[in-house]
Amino acid sequence: MLHNNGVKNMSSKLSQRREDIVSTYRSRRQYLHWLFAPPRFESFFFEAKDRTLGVHKNKMTMTPPIMNIDAAKDQFLKEFGESYGYPDAPKNIDDIRATEFKRLDGSVYLDHAGATLYSELQMEAIFKDLTSTVYGNPHSQSSSSLATSDIIEDARHQVLKLCNASPKEYKCIFTAGATAALKLVGEAFPWSDQSTFMYTVENHNSVLGIREYALNKGASALAVDFKEAADSSSINLVCHPKQNRSEAGVLDKQPTGEEYSLFAFPSECNFSGLRFNLDLINIIKEDSEKFSGNWMILLDAAKGCSTDPPNLSAYKADFVVMSFYKLFGYPTGLGALIVRNEAAKLLKKTYFSGGTVAASIADIDFVKRREGIEESFEDGTISFLNIASIHHGFNILNTLTLLSISRHTSSLAKYTRNMLLALKHANGQEACKIYGLEYLKAAYSGLGPVVSFNLKRADGSWVGPREVEKLASLSGIQLRTGCFCNPGACSKHLGLSHADLLSNIEAGHVCWDDLDILHGKPTGAVRVSFGYMSTFEDAWRFLNLIVSSFIKLPTSILRSRFIQSATEGDRTTTGHHLTSIVVYPIKSCAGFKVDSWPLSSTGLLYDREWLLKSMNGEVLTQKKVPEMNFIGTNIDLETGVLHVESPRCKEKLQIELKSNLSVAVEEINVHAQRYEVMGYEEKIDTWFSNAVGRPCYLLRSSSRNCTLFNRSKNTSICRDIETRLNFVNEAQLLLISEESVSDLNHRLNSGKEGSVGLLVEVDAMRFRPNLVISGDAPYAEDSWSGLKIGKNHFMSLGGCNRCQMINLSYQAGEVERSNEPLATLAAYRRAKGKILFGILLRYEIGEEISSWLQVGQKVYPEI
Ligand SMILES: Cc1ncc(COP(=O)(O)O)c(C=O)c1O
Numbered sequence: 001m002l003h004n005n006g007v008k009n010m011s012s013k014l015s016q017r018r019e020d021i022v023s024t025y026r027s028r029r030q031y032l033h034w035l036f037a038p039p040r041f042e043s044f045f046f047e048a049k050d051r052t053l054g055v056h057k058n059k060m061t062m063t064p065p066i067m068n069i070d071a072a073k074d075q076f077l078k079e080f081g082e083s084y085g086y087p088d089a090p091k092n093i094d095d096i097r098a099t100e101f102k103r104l105d106g107s108v109y110l111d112h113a114g115a116t117l118y119s120e121l122q123m124e125a126i127f128k129d130l131t132s133t134v135y136g137n138p139h140s141q142s143s144s145s146l147a148t149s150d151i152i153e154d155a156r157h158q159v160l161k162l163c164n165a166s167p168k169e170y171k172c173i174f175t176a177g178a179t180a181a182l183k184l185v186g187e188a189f190p191w192s193d194q195s196t197f198m199y200t201v202e203n204h205n206s207v208l209g210i211r212e213y214a215l216n217k218g219a220s221a222l223a224v225d226f227k228e229a230a231d232s233s234s235i236n237l238v239c240h241p242k243q244n245r246s247e248a249g250v251l252d253k254q255p256t257g258e259e260y261s262l263f264a265f266p267s268e269c270n271f272s273g274l275r276f277n278l279d280l281i282n283i284i285k286e287d288s289e290k291f292s293g294n295w296m297i298l299l300d301a302a303k304g305c306s307t308d309p310p311n312l313s314a315y316k317a318d319f320v321v322m323s324f325y326k327l328f329g330y331p332t333g334l335g336a337l338i339v340r341n342e343a344a345k346l347l348k349k350t351y352f353s354g355g356t357v358a359a360s361i362a363d364i365d366f367v368k369r370r371e372g373i374e375e376s377f378e379d380g381t382i383s384f385l386n387i388a389s390i391h392h393g394f395n396i397l398n399t400l401t402l403l404s405i406s407r408h409t410s411s412l413a414k415y416t417r418n419m420l421l422a423l424k425h426a427n428g429q430e431a432c433k434i435y436g437l438e439y440l441k442a443a444y445s446g447l448g449p450v451v452s453f454n455l456k457r458a459d460g461s462w463v464g465p466r467e468v469e470k471l472a473s474l475s476g477i478q479l480r481t482g483c484f485c486n487p488g489a490c491s492k493h494l495g496l497s498h499a500d501l502l503s504n505i506e507a508g509h510v511c512w513d514d515l516d517i518l519h520g521k522p523t524g525a526v527r528v529s530f531g532y533m534s535t536f537e538d539a540w541r542f543l544n545l546i547v548s549s550f551i552k553l554p555t556s557i558l559r560s561r562f563i564q565s566a567t568e569g570d571r572t573t574t575g576h577h578l579t580s581i582v583v584y585p586i587k588s589c590a591g592f593k594v595d596s597w598p599l600s601s602t603g604l605l606y607d608r609e610w611l612l613k614s615m616n617g618e619v620l621t622q623k624k625v626p627e628m629n630f631i632g633t634n635i636d637l638e639t640g641v642l643h644v645e646s647p648r649c650k651e652k653l654q655i656e657l658k659s660n661l662s663v664a665v666e667e668i669n670v671h672a673q674r675y676e677v678m679g680y681e682e683k684i685d686t687w688f689s690n691a692v693g694r695p696c697y698l699l700r701s702s703s704r705n706c707t708l709f710n711r712s713k714n715t716s717i718c719r720d721i722e723t724r725l726n727f728v729n730e731a732q733l734l735l736i737s738e739e740s741v742s743d744l745n746h747r748l749n750s751g752k753e754g755s756v757g758l759l760v761e762v763d764a765m766r767f768r769p770n771l772v773i774s775g776d777a778p779y780a781e782d783s784w785s786g787l788k789i790g791k792n793h794f795m796s797l798g799g800c801n802r803c804q805m806i807n808l809s810y811q812a813g814e815v816e817r818s819n820e821p822l823a824t825l826a827a828y829r830r831a832k833g834k835i836l837f838g839i840l841l842r843y844e845i846g847e848e849i850s851s852w853l854q855v856g857q858k859v860y861p862e863i
Contacts, residue, residue, distance in 0.1 A: 069537070069540055072540060073536055073540070076415055076536055077536075079415070080411035080414070080415060082407075083407035083408060083410070083411040084407075084408055084411045084412070084536065085408060086400055086404050086408060088404070089399060089400050089401075089404065090399065093408065093533070093535055094535070096119075096533055097533060097535055099120075099121070100119035100120050100121045100122075100533070101117065101119065101120065101533050102120060103120065104117075106476060107476040107477070107478065108475075108476060108477040108478065108538045108541045108542060109478050109531075109534075109538070110477065110478060110479045110528040110529060110530065110534070110538060110542060111478055111479055111480045111527075111528075111529060112306070112409075112449070112529045112530055112531030112534065113270050113273075113303055113326075113450050113480070113484070113527060113529035114480055114484075114529070115325050115326065115329065115332075116306060116325070116326060116327070116328065116329045116531040116532070117329045117531060117533060118328060118329030118330035118393070119328075119329070119396060119533070122328065122329075122330065122392045122393060122395075122396060123330065125392040125395070126330070126388075126389040126392050129388065129389070129391075129392065130385060130388070130389070133147060133388075134147065135147055135148045135151070135384060135385060135388055136148055137381055137384070138152060138381070138382070138384055139354070139355065139381065148384045148388070151384075151387065151388045151391070152174075152382070152384060152387050152388075154391065155172075155174075155387045155388070155390055155391060156171075156172040156174075156374070157172075158390070158391065158394045159172040159322075159336050159338065159390075160172050160338065162305070162309050162394075162397075162402075163301070163305075163309045163310050163311070163312045163320060163338055164309075164310075164311045164312055164313045164314075165312035165313065165320075165338055166312075166313060169312075169316075169340060169341060170312060170338050170339065170340055170341065171338070171339055171341060171344060171373040171374055172336050172337075172338055172374070173336065173337040173338075173339060173373065173374050173377045173378060174334065174335075174336055174374075174378055174382050174383065174387060175321075175334075175335045175336060175337055175378075176333055176334065176335065176383070177323045177332075177333060177334065177335035178206065178300065178302035178321040178322055178323040178326075178335045179206040179323075179335075180335060181319075181321035181322075181335050181336065181337035182206050182207055182209070182210060182298075182300070182321050183206075183209070183210075184337055184347075184349075184377060185210065185262075185298055185319050185321075185337065185347070186209065186210035186212070186213040186214070187213060187349070187350070188347035188348050188349045188350075188377075189210075189213065189214075189260070189262055189296075189346075189347065190260050190346050190347070190348060191213060191214050191217035191218070191219045191260075192217065192218065192219065192258075192259050192260070193217070193218030193219060193246070194219075194259035194293055195214065195217070195219035195220070195259055195260055195261045195262070195293060196214075196219060196220045196221070196222055196261040196262075196293070197210060197211055197214035197215075197219055197220070197221045197222070197261070197262050197264070198221075198222045198223075198224055198261065198262070198263045198264070199211075199221075199222075199223055199224070199263070199264040199265065200223070200224055200225065200226075200264070200265040200266070200276070200488070201223050201224070201225045201240065201488035201489070201492055202265075202266065202269040202271065202272070202274070202486060202488050202489035202492065203264060203265065203266060203300065203486065203488055203489075204266065204270060204300060204302065204485050204486055205485045205486070205487065206300075206302075206485070207264050207266070207298075207300050208487075208488075210262070210264065210298075211243070214262075215243065215244070215245040215246075216245065218245070218246045219261075220242050220243065220244050221242070221243040221244075222239060222240065222242050222243070223239075223240040223488065224237055224238060224239050224240065225237075225238040225240070225492070226238070226439075226443035226444075228439075228441045259293035259294070260293055260294050260295075260296055260346060261293045261294070261295050261296070262295070262296050262297075262298055263280075263284055263295055263296070263297050263298070264297075264298040264299075264300065265280065265298075265299065265300070266299075266300040266301075266302070266303060266304065267299055267300065267301045267303070267304030267305070267308065267309075267310050268301075268303045268304030268308065268448040268450075269303070269436075269486065269489050270302070270303040270450070270484050270485070270486055270489075271435070271452055271483065271484050271486040271489035271490055271493065271525070271527070272435045272436030272439075272447075272450065272452050272489055272493055273413070273436060273447045273448040273449065273450025273451070273452065273529070274436045274439060274444045274446075274447060274448075275304065275308060275444055275445045275446045275447065275448055276443060276444060276445070277443050277444060277445045278299075278310055278311075278314075278315040278317075278445070279315075280297075280443060281297045281299065281315040281316065281317050282315060282316070284297060285297060285316065296318040296319070296343055296346075297316075297317045297318050297319070298317070298318065298319040298320075298321075299315075299317040299319065299320045299321075300321055301320050301321060301322045302321060302322055302323050302326055302335075303326065303448070303450075304448060305322045305326060305327055306326050306327045306328075306405075306531070306532075307402070307405055307406045307409050307410070307448060307449055307532075308402075308406055308448060309402065312338070316340065317340075318339065318340045318342075318343035319337060319338070319339055319340075319343060320337070320338040320339075321335065321336070321337055321338075322335055322336055322338075323335040324336075324386075324390050324393065327393060327397065328390075328393030328394075328396055328397065329393070330389065330393065331383075331386035331389050331390070333383065333386065334383050334386040334387065334390070337377070339373065339377075341373065344373045344377075347377070349369075349376065349377060351379065352367050352369060353379040353380050354379075354380055354381070355370075355375065355378055355379055355380050355381060355382070356369060356370055356375060356376050356377065356378065356379055357369060357370065358370045358371070396532070397532075400532060405532045408532065408534075409448075409449035409530040409531065409532065409534065410447075410448070410449050412449065412530045412534055412535075412536065412538070412539050413447065413448070413449040413450065413451055413529075413530055415536075415539055416451050416528065416539050416542070416543065417434055417437075417447075417451050419543050420432040420434060420451065420453060420543070420546070421434060423546070423547065423551055424551075425457070425458035425551055425552040426458065426552050426553055427458050427552070429456065429457075429458050429459075429460055430456065431455055431456055431550065431551055432453050432454070432455055432456070432546075433453060433454050433455075433456065434451060434452065434453045435452040435453060435454075435493035435494075435525060436452060436493065449529060449530040449531075449534075450527060450528075450529040450530075451527070451528050451529070452493070452525045452526070452527045453525060453526055454494075454522045454525050454526060455468060455526070455546070455550050457550075457552070458552040461520070462517055462520070462521065462522050463550055463833065464516035464517045464522065464833040465481035465482070465516045465522055465524050465525055465526045466481055466514050466516040466833070467516070467830075467833040467834075468481065468526045468546075468550070469481040469526065470826075470835075471545065471549050471826050472542070472545055474819045474822055474823040474826055475541070475545050475819075475823065476819070477541060477542055477545055479526060479527065479528045479542070480526075480527045480528075480529075481516070481524055481525065481526050481527070482511060482524040482525075483511065483523075483524045483525075484524075484527060485511075487501075490524060490525070493525070494521065494522055494523075494524075494525065495521075496521065496523075500519065500521065503518070503519065504518045504519075504523055509523055516833070517833070528542060548827075549826065549827070549830075575775050575858060576773055576774065576775035576776055576858065576859035576860070576861060577773065577774060577775055577856055577857060577858055577859055578771060578772070578773055578789055578853065578854070578855055578856065578857045578858075578859055579738060579772045579773060579774045579855065579856075580593055580764070580769070580771070580772035580855060581593065581594050581595070581596070581597050581604070581770065581771060581853055581855055582594075582765070582768075582769060582770055582771075582772075583597060583604050583605075583606060583607050583635065583770070584607055584608055584633070584768065584770075585606050585607065585608070585609060585610055585633045585635055585642055586608075586610040586611065586612065586631065586633055586644070586698075587608045587610065587611040587612070587619070587621065587727040587728075588611075588612075588620065588621040588622045588625075588628045588629075589612075589628050589629070589631040589632075589633055589644075590629055590630070590631060590632045590633060591633065591768070592632075592633055592634045592635070594855075595854065595855045596852050596853060596854040596855065597852065597853055598637075598851065598852050598853075599792060599843055599845070599851045599852070599853060601723070601724050601843075601845050602723075602724050602725060602726045602732060603725075603726070603728075603732030603733045603770065603841075603843050604733065604770055604853075606635055606642075606657070607726060607728075607732075607733075607770065608726040608727045608728050609700055609701050609726050609727070610642075610698055610699065610700050610701075610727070611698075611699055611701075611727045612628070612688055612692065612696045612697070612698055612699075613668070613696060613697055613699055614694060614695065614696050615695045615696065615697075619668075619727075620692060620694075620696055621805075622805055622808065623803075623804070623805055625692055625693075625694070626808050626810075626815040627692060627693065627815065628692060629808070629810050629815070630646060630647055630648075630810070630813065631644060631645070631646045631688075631691050631692070632644070632645045632646070635657070640656060640657040640658055641654050641655065641656055641657065642654070642655040642656075642657060644687075644691075646690070646691035647813060648690055648691050648693065649687055649690050649691050651687070653684065653687050655680070655684065666678075666679070666699075668699070675701050675702070675727070676701075676702040677699040677700060677701055677702060678699065678700055678702055679697055679698065679699055679700075680697070680698050680700075684698055685697040685698060701726050701727060723842055723843075730797070730800065730801075730840055731797045731840035731841060731842055732840075732841060732842050732843055733770040733771060733794065733840070733841040733842075733843065734767070734768065734769045734770050734771070734800055734838050734839075734840060734841070735769060735770070735771045735772075735773060735781060735787075735794075735838060735839050735840075735841055736764045736767050736769035736771070736772050736773075736837075736838040737772075737773055737774065737776065737778065737779070737780070737781050737838075738764060738772060738773070738774040739774065739775075739776060739777060739778040739780075740778045740779050740781070740837065740838070741762065741763065741764045741767075742778070743778035743779070744762065744821055744824065744825065744837070745760075745761055745762060747824050747827075747828070748760045748761075748762070748820060748821055748824050749761075760818075760820050760821070762806075762809075762820075762821050766806055766809070766821070767800075767802070767806060767837060767838055769838060771789075771841070771853070773859050775859070776861070780861070781796075781838075781839050781861070782799060782836075782839065783863060784796050784839065784861045784862060784863060785862050785863065786841075786844075786861075786862040787841075787859055787860060787861050787862060788859070788860040788862070789853055789857050789858070789859050789860075790851075790852075790853070790854070790857050790858075791846070791851065792843065792844075792846070792851050792853065793843075793844040793846065794841040794842065794843055794844065795841065795842045795844055796839050796840070796841060797839070797840040797841065797842055798836075798839065798840060799831065799834070799836030799837070799838070799839055799840075800836060800837060800838040800839060800840050801834040801835065801836060802822060802825060802834075802835045802836070802837050803822075804822060806821060806822055806837075807819060807820060807821070807822050822835060825837055
């Protein structure tokens with residue numbers, strides 16, 4: 001039945017599938033009108049059989065801070081002991097981790113959907129192989145060349161075997177990766193204006209990109225989705241609006257029977273882990289003649305292949321793509337296109353090259369291509385050393401067996417899902433939304449070892465995924481956040497409409513940025529994914545982080561977990577005063593302390609008035625170039641000179657504050673502000689290039705002009721949108737309280753009493769303040785609306801959001817990185833996804849033109 005919104009109802013018994021086709025896809029303007037049976041679950045892999053996925057809501061109680069890891073592991077093994085840990089393999093999971101992944105050394109890696117890890121023994125075997133065998137270019141006839149050809153043939157067979165593909169029916173073409181294989185299909189597919197490129201909404205960008213080839217050749221593109229029908233015995237196919245780029249595609253032409261259309265879907269969605277029912281392949285193929293044209297199937301197995309490769313003898317897709325680093329971590333830059341012989345004949349490749357050509361004549365239009373399928377698609381010399389090394393990866397899969405890998409990884413994913421689903425805040429509010437579960441009964445056959453979710457606070461508001469990622473990273477846990485290059489799955493699961501997406505883009509949101517919550521909704525999700533070497537302990541550490549950092553527990557538990565303020569009951573309120581003034585003339589370089597300093601319309605005079613830019617236009621900061629901290633600066637107001645020194649440069653640099661800048665004015669954008677800037681002569685740029693160890697140039701903000709750039713849309717980047725700023729990130733000035741720093745130090749070291757050498761001590765300068773004050777309780781500054789120092793008034797713009805930069809320390813000319821003090825701050829100073837320490841100030845410039853600040857001056861807070 002055709003519903004108003006283009007939803008088509010599909011229902012039937014599989015055995016009657018052919019008879020149940022009630023209409024066909026006759027013309028471009030007709031909707032797909034097409035029935036098929038409810039999913040059948042015959043896959044030989046564990047997950048596909050188990051449709052309940054072991055998700056038993058509330059069956060387990062989740063209180064990791066109280067339950068110890070041993071008790072939790074016992075509970076886990078009771079439920080998943082048969083599937084977990086490779087009990088029948090030569091080495092169990094604990095031995096594998098201890099002997100082959102020593103480099104993980106306490107860190108938790110949970111991004112196997114992004115890239116799984118190679119084993120250290122695998123790399124040793126590859127090294128031994130490559131250092132003991134002479135592999136020559138396979139295009140020659142020498143014995144070293146034949147050795148290479150043999151290993152390549154062997155590798156092709158292993159790839160086909162992985163997917164149970166008969167070498168008589170399928171060929172394996174090596175490519176630079178799954179994306180390159182998809183591009184090859186898109187480029188060479190016989191598109192016509194009668195073709196349709198149909199694809200599920202849940203698809204990786206690398207699949208969506210094929211749309212460009214289709215539309216450019218006059219074909220239509222059509223995104224589709226699956227929904228369970230109300231009676232739950234059938235599935236609806238939802239067609240999104242058809243896309244066309246030319247008139248040709250929308251004309252009602254009579255089909256000739258020679259047109260080809262392509263349907264693309266992933267075997268496992270890399271966003272949610274939902275596995276598509278491969279019956280889709282047979283349904284579409286078997287009924288292909290009922291539609292206009294012939295339908296070919298492209299299966300993106302890049303994600304699914306590592307635990308559940310498709311069985312091509314039962315589900316005869318025409319094209320299957322994969323990347324090998326997703327299977328066993330190494331090598332990168334190598335993938336495969338498994339192509340059905342019949343389908344390969346239809347592909348039309350334009351380019352010819354060494355490798356694909358049998359003969360060509362240089363000065364006339366003559367080329368004779370090679371005839372073998374692999375030879376005619378593999379351009380140039382294939383990556384033969386990488387191909388030689390996949391053999392060692394397949395050894396691991398064969399030893400452990402894919403069935404055991406699937407069972408092992410899904411036991412961890414199910415456990416993690418169960419635990420997350422059971423999480424509740426003290427007020428009863430559910431804390432976690434897992435994506436994909438509600439779709440299990442539609443065209444999907446189960447879930448892979450991926451858990452995609454977002455967290456909610458006790459008040460029901462969303463926790464930003466980037467906040468979860470940052471805290472995880474501080475605890476040594478590596479996971480992934482965002483949309484994972486799968487925009488369709490992301491908007492489907494997060495419930496983002498086109499209007500939401502457009503307004504997010506309008507607000508400046510792009511992949512990988514920190515804008516993780518916009519208009520109250522997450523812009524992406526958190527994803528943890530398991531690999532063959534993942535352990536229970538990995539899952540446990542991750543869950544423990546979630547509970548301890550994001551779940552509001554009853555206060556009795558909280559009290560025992562978190563340290564009371566160090567200075568509580570010991571507060572000095574002898575009056576506030578200014579203890580330090582620090583000026584940083586060049587953004588991200590060292591500053592200098594002064595006893596007194598003038599204020600200007602941009603805060604402290606000359607503060608962050610200069611910056612360094614790399615030759616590719618990037619503003620240099622300590623985040624990328626920590627060594628900038630070793631560039632010392634000083635300004636002598638009397639002589640009007642900026643002095644700069646660096647341990648890497650013999651000569652000290654002197655820059656006249658009034659010097660005529662030699663390079664013409666240009667405009668640059670920094671933190672959503674447009675600045676008019678001027679440059680210096682080459683000699684100065686060369687000095688800075690030596691000082692930072694990379695080519696760069698010095699720019700100075702021109703005092704004449706500074707305009708706001710797109711500020712209203714980027715308030716999350718720049719806090720002070722009212723005043724003139726130099727090259728600061730958020731606001732003119734940063735104030736730090738000494739009492740807040742000593743409270744932090746106490747927390748950093750509590751529990752370490754007596755352990756000499758392990759104490760961590762940060763001083764106020766770690767936070768790059770402009771003003772340091774003393775004389776009140778820790779964090780009293782948080783509640784100030786402003787303050788007065790002498791006659792000067794400053795308005796508070798709120799807490800300063802801290803990042804990893806405060807974890808860098810500088811000892812004896814070396815940069816040291818740790819996860820402190822940010823990890824400790826994260827435990828007690830988080831608000832709305834930010835880790836706050838210190839407050840940002842704006843100088844409210846008064847009548848007096850030359851105002852000075854003086855160390856020792858009294859500070860008058862305004863509440
Ligand atoms: C489902 C899916 N398809 C395609 C790709 C692209 O693979 P590659 O980047 O290895 O070419 C990925 C990569 O994450 C993926 O997960």
